[in-house]
Amino acid sequence: MGMEESKIFEDFSREMPKFLEGENFKKCIQCGICGGSCPFGPYTEFTPRRMIAAYRSFLLDDVALNDWPWLCSSCNLCTDRCPSNIPITDALIPVLRSLSLNYGKPPDELAQSLMNISRFGNSFGESEKKRVAWTQEMNFPVKVLRPGDYTDYLFIVDDFGSYDVRGKEITKSFAKIMHFLNTEFGVMGSNESTIGDLVRLSGEFGLFENIALNNIKKINSYKFDAIVTIDPHAFHSLKNVYPSYGFSGPVVHHTQFLESNLEKLKKSFKSLNFKVTFHDPCYLGRKNKIYDAPRKIIDAIPGIKRVEMERSKENSFCCGGGGGMVWMDSISKKYIKVRPAEERVQEAYDSGAEIMVTACPIDAIMFEDAVKILGLEGKLKIMDIAELVLLALEGEKK
Ligand code: SF4
Numbered sequence: 001m002g003m004e005e006s007k008i009f010e011d012f013s014r015e016m017p018k019f020l021e022g023e024n025f026k027k028c029i030q031c032g033i034c035g036g037s038c039p040f041g042p043y044t045e046f047t048p049r050r051m052i053a054a055y056r057s058f059l060l061d062d063v064a065l066n067d068w069p070w071l072c073s074s075c076n077l078c079t080d081r082c083p084s085n086i087p088i089t090d091a092l093i094p095v096l097r098s099l100s101l102n103y104g105k106p107p108d109e110l111a112q113s114l115m116n117i118s119r120f121g122n123s124f125g126e127s128e129k130k131r132v133a134w135t136q137e138m139n140f141p142v143k144v145l146r147p148g149d150y151t152d153y154l155f156i157v158d159d160f161g162s163y164d165v166r167g168k169e170i171t172k173s174f175a176k177i178m179h180f181l182n183t184e185f186g187v188m189g190s191n192e193s194t195i196g197d198l199v200r201l202s203g204e205f206g207l208f209e210n211i212a213l214n215n216i217k218k219i220n221s222y223k224f225d226a227i228v229t230i231d232p233h234a235f236h237s238l239k240n241v242y243p244s245y246g247f248s249g250p251v252v253h254h255t256q257f258l259e260s261n262l263e264k265l266k267k268s269f270k271s272l273n274f275k276v277t278f279h280d281p282c283y284l285g286r287k288n289k290i291y292d293a294p295r296k297i298i299d300a301i302p303g304i305k306r307v308e309m310e311r312s313k314e315n316s317f318c319c320g321g322g323g324g325m326v327w328m329d330s331i332s333k334k335y336i337k338v339r340p341a342e343e344r345v346q347e348a349y350d351s352g353a354e355i356m357v358t359a360c361p362i363d364a365i366m367f368e369d370a371v372k373i374l375g376l377e378g379k380l381k382i383m384d385i386a387e388l389v390l391l392a393l394e395g396e397k398k
């Protein structure tokens, strides 16, 4: 064993028990359920089962010094199904990724995205000022809050909803719905930085801690009743991870907001004549068990027929973009024959749906790409639930 190899073994043995139930990795029964569940199972040499086997054989360097820790979109399916309750998604993979960052060769785009985040506060490497560029495209003023200001809802947009062309459409649709409902809301503007869930899942624990502590300080400088976000990763981190850094405050995902306003929205819904299917985003569904709210919203729109895909709710199949994979195209190109997003879009199309409804900006980006690759443009449309609700409010343009 070389020096670095033994260091990797040592670091892994020391770091894992620091995570909730992290020690459980020792209880792995090598059942293989994780690899069988994994969207990348057919393409990787090291499924979680084999990663643990490598640890037991003192061969962990074969994992950490290669690309294998990066073939994971943090979808949580393995963790959900693991009979030994091993925190694969929150601990095993991120710890191996931190070892890859320390001793191996992480993918270039990942390193670039992390660098952008530490320099600019967002993975796009854009200026903070541009974070609110979308507000200029609205036909009503969006309140950019100053520290000390009060608002009912603090709208945290996060990176994909602020800077990505597709993501911004979702942000604008949701803002229009809040405006329609006369909901008082405001944004942090250039004071907002990435929430950092993908940084955490990428194993950059030090950077994530800095991000979380800085964000908590900034968020606490505003007064609000609740945080609302369109991003399931931001939702998950704020709700379930930030509290361990001292944050407390109600956080809702926009599906929950829409559900709680459904009676009011329903009165203005116009009939839409579409067959749709709902894709459960991993960090809304599996991670936070929010399955009914989006379905209730869709079912409240007159004229819509909703069908389920073969895999739904806790068995939903990942878009393949979580855990930082949305940044790592080179990894997908190198190892994957059929990307998870393509497999999922095909499944949506096979369900007979004309619209695949999602509730996550990364989903919309990944699936729209897959629609193009599969040549399904004009046959299957990708819409965020906010976009569908807005369409129901405005009515189809004839
Ligand atoms: S599902 Fe859990 S117990 Fe089974 S092989 Fe994977 S990590 Fe081990």
Ligand code: SF4
Pocket (backbone or CB within 6 Å): 034, 037, 038, 039, 040, 041, 048, 071, 072, 073, 074, 075, 076, 077, 078, 079, 088, 089, 093
């Ligand atoms: S979290 Fe998902 S992508 Fe990652 S190893 Fe588990 S099943 Fe595979």
